[in-house]
Amino acid sequence: MKGLARIGKDKIGWVEKDRPVAGPRDAILRPLALAPCTSEVHMIWGDIGDYMPTDRVVGHEAVGIVDEVGSEVGDFKPGDRVIVPAITPNYLRTPSQRGFAQHCDGMCSGMPFCMAKDGVFAEYFHVNDADAQLTPIPDGVSLEQALMIGDMMTTxxxxxxxxxxxxxxxxxxxxxxxxxxxxxxxxxxxxxxxxxxxxxxxxxxxxxxxxxxxxxxxxxxxxxxxxxxxxxxxxxxxxxxxxxxxxxxxxxxxxxxxxxxxxxxxxxxxxxxxxxxxxxxxxxxxxxxxxxxGLCPGGRARMERLAALVRYGRIDPGKLVTHRFTNFEDIEEALLLMHEKPKNLIKPAVILE
Amino acid sequence: MKGLARIGKDKIGWVEKDRPVAGPRDAILRPLALAPCTSEVHMIWGDIGDYMPTDRVVGHEAVGIVDEVGSEVGDFKPGDRVIVPAITPNYLRTPSQRGFAQHCDGMCSGMPFCMAKDGVFAEYFHVNDADAQLTPIPDGVSLEQALMIGDMMTTxxxxxxxxxxxxxxxxxxxxxxxxxxxxxxxxxxxxxxxxxxxxxxxxxxxxxxxxxxxxxxxxxxxxxxxxxxxxxxxxxxxxxxxxxxxxxxxxxxxxxxxxxxxxxxxxxxxxxxxxxxxxxxxxxxxxxxxxxxGLCPGGRARMERLAALVRYGRIDPGKLVTHRFTNFEDIEEALLLMHEKPKNLIKPAVILE
Amino acid sequence: MKGLARIGKDKIGWVEKDRPVAGPRDAILRPLALAPCTSEVHMIWGDIGDYMPTDRVVGHEAVGIVDEVGSEVGDFKPGDRVIVPAITPNYLRTPSQRGFAQHCDGMCSGMPFCMAKDGVFAEYFHVNDADAQLTPIPDGVSLEQALMIGDMMTTxxxxxxxxxxxxxxxxxxxxxxxxxxxxxxxxxxxxxxxxxxxxxxxxxxxxxxxxxxxxxxxxxxxxxxxxxxxxxxxxxxxxxxxxxxxxxxxxxxxxxxxxxxxxxxxxxxxxxxxxxxxxxxxxxxxxxxxxxxGLCPGGRARMERLAALVRYGRIDPGKLVTHRFTNFEDIEEALLLMHEKPKNLIKPAVILE
Amino acid sequence: MKGLARIGKDKIGWVEKDRPVAGPRDAILRPLALAPCTSEVHMIWGDIGDYMPTDRVVGHEAVGIVDEVGSEVGDFKPGDRVIVPAITPNYLRTPSQRGFAQHCDGMCSGMPFCMAKDGVFAEYFHVNDADAQLTPIPDGVSLEQALMIGDMMTTxxxxxxxxxxxxxxxxxxxxxxxxxxxxxxxxxxxxxxxxxxxxxxxxxxxxxxxxxxxxxxxxxxxxxxxxxxxxxxxxxxxxxxxxxxxxxxxxxxxxxxxxxxxxxxxxxxxxxxxxxxxxxxxxxxxxxxxxxxGLCPGGRARMERLAALVRYGRIDPGKLVTHRFTNFEDIEEALLLMHEKPKNLIKPAVILE
CATH class of the missing domain: 3.40.50.720 (NAD(P)-binding Rossmann-like Domain)
Structure with missing residues (x-):
């Protein structure tokens, strides 16, 4: 499968990767909408990326459709349309039990996307502990709105x-x-x-x-x-x-x-x-x-409450999106736009439907 | 009356002052025990004192005996032996109502001793809103212990x-x-x-x-x-x-x-x-x-709870006192000792009874 | 002066009283707007009133104009138009210092209106510790809105x-x-x-x-x-x-x-x-x-923040007022209306300007 | 294997069961120490047990030795001596993410022992999500002390x-x-x-x-x-x-x-x-x-902190144990003792080493 990766200091490019594999509690998703984030800019053109291996697929803002679930996943099945949080912690660790899941295995380790595994700018991406992270897109919430929940709104x-x-x-x-x-x-x-x-x-x-x-x-x-x-x-x-x-x-x-x-x-x-x-x-x-x-909380409980705020009309996070793209490959242009930061830009988004 | 004052940059000395006057809610006290504090050292030999007028009497750690009370004071009378908090805020102000009485009239303004009026190293000293600040020394609590409550323990x-x-x-x-x-x-x-x-x-x-x-x-x-x-x-x-x-x-x-x-x-x-x-x-x-x-909370509610901890044997703050004096005038030597900070010093105290 | 009082079990009537006297920190106000409350109904037709002396003037929801201030009042002067909280605690007591001023001198004692002194349904009424309780009506806030802040909104x-x-x-x-x-x-x-x-x-x-x-x-x-x-x-x-x-x-x-x-x-x-x-x-x-x-917090800090919410358009509490009166004596009819509770009533109000 | 079960209303007895099976994240333990609890008394002789199936093994207070671990367990291995919390929630659920893991899948569902599976009064018992629940017995902490941590101390x-x-x-x-x-x-x-x-x-x-x-x-x-x-x-x-x-x-x-x-x-x-x-x-x-x-928090983070309090001498929970037994089968007598509640009893315990 194809993914947009950091292929070196200050460089992005498309790479070919194996489709990720779902463990028993995991899910594999296909993107329905994607957005680049300033964090990607830091990872690629800033200091943070020095910790990333070459050819790591970037991206942590996505709305997706479930393609496959592991044997222990109970709440989701292929075809479900879901909000994906940028932060997908391991809720079994002691910092998580104390309310700081973002730092479950050390500072900021609650974000495996990009930092510990490939990110979401790919044809398929992996979500750990799917039941603990994902939440269905509620009726009446657009892809654009849903896309802004997983990172922008929670942060x-x-x-x-x-x-x-x-x-x-x-x-x-x-x-x-x-x-x-x-x-x-x-x-x-x-x-x-x-x-x-x-x-x-x-x-x-x-x-x-x-x-x-x-x-x-x-x-x-x-x-x-x-x-x-x-x-x-x-x-x-x-x-x-x-x-x-x-x-x-x-x-x-x-x-x-x-x-x-x-x-x-x-x-x-x-x-x-x-x-x-x-x-x-x-x-x-x-x-x-x-x-x-601090690093924003992710996970399902947070997503449910934020999605409810959108569903009940308390906030329209879709207003952030100033630049829209419609093809998967456009995520590259969207990311470059985030790097350039033209004056009229707030947030670019790729909406695939 | 006599008081130990900051008489100039880096200088202390005894000055003659009028006995303070009690407003309707105030009390005038005589010291039963006094202690110098690092804050005095900052005030006299450090930067903080630049804001103090010349001949300001220093000192904010005291246990006292009530000498006079204003007409509205209901809970205390002359002869009462009381713990005096270093911080004696104006509880009527809005920051106080929001839980930050230490900053009742601006940052750190909850400590009028030394900063807005003469301190406690004097034959008589003034306590604003006596009913809201003072608390009786409980039975079984020594002067030395009581003296350590008003600033050291709360801080x-x-x-x-x-x-x-x-x-x-x-x-x-x-x-x-x-x-x-x-x-x-x-x-x-x-x-x-x-x-x-x-x-x-x-x-x-x-x-x-x-x-x-x-x-x-x-x-x-x-x-x-x-x-x-x-x-x-x-x-x-x-x-x-x-x-x-x-x-x-x-x-x-x-x-x-x-x-x-x-x-x-x-x-x-x-x-x-x-x-x-x-x-x-x-x-x-x-x-x-x-x-x-932050600046420690003062006031009566705080003093009552701290005094209860001493009374019920949860803590003996008297262990801080390594150097003891017995005459009022010794507060000068005690203060100089605090400035010198010999190796075996924790806290000097003047205990008048 | 004239006041509307509980003149016996289940009975209200107009009584003649002396104009209240301001202590040094107090203010005397004339009403600009008044509203009856279910609490009055409890006091007059329910159990609570058994604790009230006969001929106690009732009422605790008012907006007023300052008529006189005591010698220590610094923030208000005659002619100031102010929001009056229903709860006007003594902030000097220890429960107040611990964040429960509503219960400053025992359970629910933070409401002296009606319970410990005459209330606001009078030509003049008394406010203890004026600087700690009152707040000016902000520009753009109507009397009707201001009237709903002091009890309804805070409660x-x-x-x-x-x-x-x-x-x-x-x-x-x-x-x-x-x-x-x-x-x-x-x-x-x-x-x-x-x-x-x-x-x-x-x-x-x-x-x-x-x-x-x-x-x-x-x-x-x-x-x-x-x-x-x-x-x-x-x-x-x-x-x-x-x-x-x-x-x-x-x-x-x-x-x-x-x-x-x-x-x-x-x-x-x-x-x-x-x-x-x-x-x-x-x-x-x-x-x-x-x-x-619990009993709602009163006092100035609370009133300031609630008034800011109205001023900046976050809430229009004036929507509560379904029945309007314009003469001071109409407070009697408004109170009777509160007792009858017709189906279309939310809140009656007497607006004097 | 053998286990002490509720064999009917008001009745306990020994039953023969299959050794429990460890899923990938689970562990199977053998008891090192066991204690009965008033909750068992409620389950057997009170109302709660009506919800339990016949022959359910009871018991939720144990210290154990790890006998087997699932493939994903990373922090424990056979032979480890561990504190077992009475409450072993599913930390992946949304109530857990909001700080109420005790109620992870509905009220009080965070205690699978006895309520959703066999308890600990058996030759072997099952612990879900071992890495998230167990903690090693620290040096210097006795079995008796460790036994009192998992329920009595946390509750x-x-x-x-x-x-x-x-x-x-x-x-x-x-x-x-x-x-x-x-x-x-x-x-x-x-x-x-x-x-x-x-x-x-x-x-x-x-x-x-x-x-x-x-x-x-x-x-x-x-x-x-x-x-x-x-x-x-x-x-x-x-x-x-x-x-x-x-x-x-x-x-x-x-x-x-x-x-x-x-x-x-x-x-x-x-x-x-x-x-x-x-x-x-x-x-x-x-x-x-x-x-x-509320129901006490369980899980590893809680156990670690409580165990630290024992290790550093802040508390000796072993003082609760007034009646000691030394054979596995004695848990029956210990449980009956808990039911009888003689005057000199605080807590009975079976210590197997």
């Missing part, structure tokens, strides 16, 4: 959850790429009163407002921290989500945070040794400003 | 609470000065199974073991992080408390922490612009390692 | 908070009187995917749907529990809010709850010795179904 | 966790059978200051004091509620754990609880339709007294 929402957004909170969201937009939507769904979103691309600004941003902070108009402090009468915010920028963004979030508040980071950072937390803004160590950052 | 225990120590946790405590020792005791009281305490001074090591440390990490024996990872078979710890060191200590704590774990900082840091969080150990932003740091 | 939302509604939860709300409707809105704002609301009055059903109910359960159509189990494919719900009914309603909530779920009660129950929790549905004691019930 | 400690015991809490524990004694120990380990234990049997009272009870309430000396209120100066307790009694005990716990407090139940109740919650003590629905009750 952005996790940012809002990490940041401890509460009823009536004022929230700052740094970055309104696809994850940041979902963080806006997540903060909105958790009951934020006021959402200050930092970004400037017109397409993204439009969707940010639709997802609940009450104000947009454009760094072209001056210092971001100063703008947020000005808009909040010098009080700052209750919660801050960092979903873009670089290591300095966490520090900005700490600056605008009130004591008792929380930063929730879901941004992958590279090209730095450390994240500088500003000592003064952190109260010399005593400011009661919590800093959290 | 060290807060470190263990911030770090989310749970039943059976493995915990690392960085620093075993008086606050670090109380963090050891706090982690023990919260149900930690194993406590790795980082320190080397023999007196402190002895008390650390008595308070529940199961192993001592001495940096003279090699890299601290490497020692902790070795002792935990490369797994690291569930929780880390930083109660000493400098800005780099937080990074060490992040290094030894498992994903899903929490750093709880109660150390005041100076002489740096920022705290460097190691990007790799923090999972590039995705490691689910929470970083918290 | 209904507390139900959703007690029930631990999470992103994507399926929630059952028992009762869609004004509090139940606000519980629907609260569950919606906290991110519920699916809200099953139990009720039948057409006016209330309409507002329930506008506030986010996805399905309506009408007991005329069969057993409530059976209907909910049927709609959820026998799985039951993640969270249940009881905001109406009687002591048997809690049991219904336990029946429809999944293990791991929570019942949040905000209904005042009378005329029974005890609430029967069905042993089988509660797993014989082992079902991990949490039962909570 | 009693869960009571203290459900009841939200905090640093300095005052806690009431209703019942000091083996689970209640472990609840005392759990409350102590979580930092309770004061523990009021309700019970009277001299053996149990002695161990209760050793585990941290500060006062003993004997119902022979008067009404339990009145005694607790008297000892707490009418204030009541912060947390209450119910580990014995009947459906009325929960009501007593609610009576002695302060607003803001929590009841944690780990008692299995029978012979009643419902649990009566006293309406007045529950504040008519508004008292903010939380009622929780």
């Amino acid at each position: 952005g929402f996790y940012g809002a959850e990490l940041a401890n957004v509460q009823l009536g909170s004022t929230v700052a969201v740094f970055g309104i790429g696809p994850v940041g937009l979902m963080a806006v939507a997540g903060a909105h769904l958790l009951g934020a009163a006021r959402i200050l979103a930092v970004g400037s691309r017109p397409n993204a600004v439009k969707v940010a407002r639709e997802y609940g941003a009450t104000e947009i902070i454009d760094y072209h108009n001056g210092d971001t921290v100063a703008q947020i402090m000005g808009l909040t009468d010098g009080k700052g915010v209750d919660a801050a989500i960092t979903a873009g920028g670089d290591v300095s963004t966490i520090g900005q979030a700490v600056e605008v945070l009130q004591p008792g508040g929380t930063v929730g980071n879901v941004n992958v950072m590279e090209h730095a040794e450390s994240i500088p937390i500003p000592l003064g803004a952190w109260g010399g160590g005593l400011g009661d400003k919590t800093i959290r950052g | 060290g225990f807060y470190g263990a609470e911030l770090a989310n120590v749970q039943l059976g946790s493995t915990v690392a405590v960085f620093g075993i000065g008086p606050v670090g020792l109380m963090a050891v005791a706090g982690a023990h009281l919260l149900g930690a199974a194993r406590i790795l305490a980082v320190g080397s001074r023999p007196n402190a090591v002895k008390v650390a073991r008595e308070y529940g440390a199961t192993e001592i990490i001495d940096y003279h024996n090699g890299d601290t992080v490497a020692q902790i990872m070795g002792l935990t078979d490369g797994k690291g710890v569930d929780a880390a408390i930083t109660a000493g060191g400098d800005v780099s200590t937080i990074g060490q704590a992040v290094e030894v922490l498992q994903p899903g774990g929490t750093v709880g900082n109660v150390n005041v840091m100076e002489h740096a612009e920022s705290i460097p969080i190691p990007l790799g150990a923090w999972g590039g932003g995705l490691g689910d390692k929470t970083i918290r740091g | 209904g939302f507390y139900g959703a908070e007690l029930a631990n509604v999470q992103l994507g939860s399926t929630v059952a709300v028992f009762g869609i009187g004004p509090v139940g409707l606000m519980a629907v809105a609260g569950a919606h704002l906290l991110g519920a995917a699916r809200i099953l609301a139990v009720g039948s009055r057409p006016n209330a059903v309409k507002v329930a749907r506008e506030y986010g109910a996805t399905e309506i359960i009408d007991y005329h159509n069969g057993d409530t529990v059976a209907q909910i189990m049927g709609l959820t494919d026998g799985k039951g719900v993640d969270a249940a809010i009881t905001a109406g009914g009687d002591v048997s309603t809690i049991g219904q909530a336990v029946e429809v709850l999944q293990p791991g779920g929570t019942v949040g009660n905000v209904n005042v129950m009378e005329h029974a010795e005890s609430i029967p929790i069905p042993l089988g549905a509660w797993g014989g004691g082992l079902g991990d179904k949490t039962i909570r019930g | 009693g400690f869960y009571g203290a966790e459900l009841a939200n015991v905090q640093l300095g809490s005052t806690v009431a524990v209703f019942g000091i059978g083996p689970v209640g004694l472990m609840a005392v120990a759990g409350a102590h380990l979580l930092g309770a200051a004061r523990i009021l234990a309700v019970g009277s049997r001299p053996n149990a009272v002695k161990v209760a004091r050793e585990y941290g009870a500060t006062e003993i309430i004997d119902y022979h000396n008067g009404d339990t509620v009145a005694q607790i209120m008297g000892l707490t100066d009418g204030k009541g307790v912060d947390a209450a754990i119910t580990a014995g009694g009947d459906v009325s005990t929960i009501g007593q716990a609610v009576e002695v609880l302060q607003p803001g407090g929590t009841v944690g139940n780990v008692n299995v109740m029978e012979h009643a339709e419902s649990i009566p919650i006293p309406l007045g003590a529950w504040g008519g629905g508004l008292g903010d007294k939380t009622i929780r009750g």
Whole structure:
């Protein structure tokens, strides 16, 4: 079978691979829809890929149709159309039992796609522990919407959850790429009163407002921290989500945070040794400003709840998709587009039906 | 009346002041016992004092006897012997209503002693909202024990609470000065199974073991992080408390922490612009390692519970006191001792009865 | 001055009282808008009033204009237009410091209106600790909306908070009187995917749907529990809010709850010795179904956040008001209407401007 | 092979069964130590057993030696000596992913022993998902201690966790059978200051004091509620754990609880339709007294942490064992003893080495 792989540093290409084999609890799926992610860009053109073997098939955002199931799979059968989470942990490990399945076998090991096995940009892909990971696409949910659930929605929402957004909170969201937009939507769904979103691309600004941003902070108009402090009468915010920028963004979030508040980071950072937390803004160590950052939960329980939010009309994650393709091979162009990041891009998607 | 004051940069001296005046909800106390704290050292010989007016009386650790109460004080009368918290917030403010009274009127404003008014190293001192702050010394609790409750115990225990120590946790405590020792005791009281305490001074090591440390990490024996990872078979710890060191200590704590774990900082840091969080150990932003740091809760509800722990024999905080004085004026020598920090010192105390 | 009082068992009438006096931290207000509440009905025609002295002015839902402030009030001055919470606790007490100000001086003592002093249905009324309780009506928020914040919104939302509604939860709300409707809105704002609301009055059903109910359960159509189990494919719900009914309603909530779920009660129950929790549905004691019930938080921090939700358009609590009056004396008719409870009533209100 | 089974209503007897078969992730163990539990008594002489098929082997408290492992088991091999949790859930199900593995496939389904397959009172017994359930007996932990971890310790400690015991809490524990004694120990380990234990049997009272009870309430000396209120100066307790009694005990716990407090139940109740919650003590629905009750967590992560507490000397659960047997067949006598419950019994155990 054919798959789109990282064939070397900064290089992608099509490779021929054996169709994956299903163990007793596993499933083999064919893609119904695929999307590239900034993580792939990091894997191929950034530092993360140095840990990947050559010719590893990339991709971890997919909606699929079940092609084959192992003997112990009870809830799915060939032909079922399912949401696939980017994170498919081993729920039998002790970190999973303690609520951190994302790190089931060591930090970030809950994402076998690309990291421990071939990813989803292939004619067939493998899902471990299918009953524990997959969930049927509910009636009324489009492929485009379903495709945005498995990574974008769970990651952005996790940012809002990490940041401890509460009823009536004022929230700052740094970055309104696809994850940041979902963080806006997540903060909105958790009951934020006021959402200050930092970004400037017109397409993204439009969707940010639709997802609940009450104000947009454009760094072209001056210092971001100063703008947020000005808009909040010098009080700052209750919660801050960092979903873009670089290591300095966490520090900005700490600056605008009130004591008792929380930063929730879901941004992958590279090209730095450390994240500088500003000592003064952190109260010399005593400011009661919590800093959290994590890998989104995956798995079936999470997917079911997120899918229910789409099904019952609480959120339309399909708004993220700005560029549509219709052939399997187009995933290459979609991925290159994600790397180039033209101004009008939020998220490209390949929808096969 | 007489008080020991910061009379200039790096200088202390006795000053003559008016006896403080009690508002309707306030009380005026005379000291029964006093102790200097590292915070005073920071205020006088460090950066923090730059914000203090000249001749400000220092000191915030005291046990006192009530000398006068305002017209609205209902629970105390002259002659009552009481525990005084270092942190005496304004509980009427909105941050207090949200659970962060320490920051009632802005970051760390919950400590008016020294920062907003004269401290406790005086013949008389003022306590705002007496009914909301003070608690009687329970029967069977010595002055020495009571003296260690108002700051050392609440601060060290807060470190263990911030770090989310749970039943059976493995915990690392960085620093075993008086606050670090109380963090050891706090982690023990919260149900930690194993406590790795980082320190080397023999007196402190002895008390650390008595308070529940199961192993001592001495940096003279090699890299601290490497020692902790070795002792935990490369797994690291569930929780880390930083109660000493400098800005780099937080990074060490992040290094030894498992994903899903929490750093709880109660150390005041100076002489740096920022705290460097190691990007790799923090999972590039995705490691689910929470970083918290805060100012201890004060107030009466907290004091009551801590005093109950001493009364019912769960902890003897009096073990911290290595150097005893008996005259009021000795507080000067005690404070200088805290600045010099001889090897055998944990905590000096002036016990007036 | 004139006030509407409970002048005996089952009787209301106008009484002449002295204008209340402001202590140093207090304020005296004149009403801008008033609403009666089911609690008044309980106080006058039910059991609760047995604890009230004769001629106690009733009423605890008001928006007011400041007429006078005590010497220590710093944030308000005569002429300020403010939201008044029904619950105005003493934040200096230890239960308040532990997060339960509603019970500051014993169970439910955080509501001095009616219970410990005259209520708000008077030409002037007294607010203790004004800086800690009041908040200005934000621009763009109508009197009608502001009036619904101080009790209805905080109570209904507390139900959703007690029930631990999470992103994507399926929630059952028992009762869609004004509090139940606000519980629907609260569950919606906290991110519920699916809200099953139990009720039948057409006016209330309409507002329930506008506030986010996805399905309506009408007991005329069969057993409530059976209907909910049927709609959820026998799985039951993640969270249940009881905001109406009687002591048997809690049991219904336990029946429809999944293990791991929570019942949040905000209904005042009378005329029974005890609430029967069905042993089988509660797993014989082992079902991990949490039962909570509480008095809503009041105070300024809460009011600020709720007012922000209205200001930023997250919720329009004014939809509750079905019957409007314009003269101060009309509060009597409004209260009688609340007692009669005609079918088309949700909430009556007296708006004086 | 031979096993001790429920051979009919109120009857036990030895039956001959096939040796269980290990699936790919399972293990077959031989017992090293066994203990009967009150749950067995319920199963055989009470209502629960009506759901069990005839000749079902009983028993769920065991320490074992691995005899055989399935092909996918990676962490254990024949000859390993391991702690066996009473609760061995399917961690792949969605309730497990949400933190309620005890109810993985419906209420209380996380305990397959006895309920869904033969229990441990047999020459060989089956453990599902061995890597996710078992943990090696740490050095220095005796068989007797290890035997008490898998059910008694996790259950009693869960009571203290459900009841939200905090640093300095005052806690009431209703019942000091083996689970209640472990609840005392759990409350102590979580930092309770004061523990009021309700019970009277001299053996149990002695161990209760050793585990941290500060006062003993004997119902022979008067009404339990009145005694607790008297000892707490009418204030009541912060947390209450119910580990014995009947459906009325929960009501007593609610009576002695302060607003803001929590009841944690780990008692299995029978012979009643419902649990009566006293309406007045529950504040008519508004008292903010939380009622929780649940089945203890099992699984490996839990066992590891509990075993660490024993290994590091925080608790000696072996103190529960008052009656010792040494032959496999003695489990019958031990079980009958558990049914008779002589006054000097806490827990019988069969230790085979």
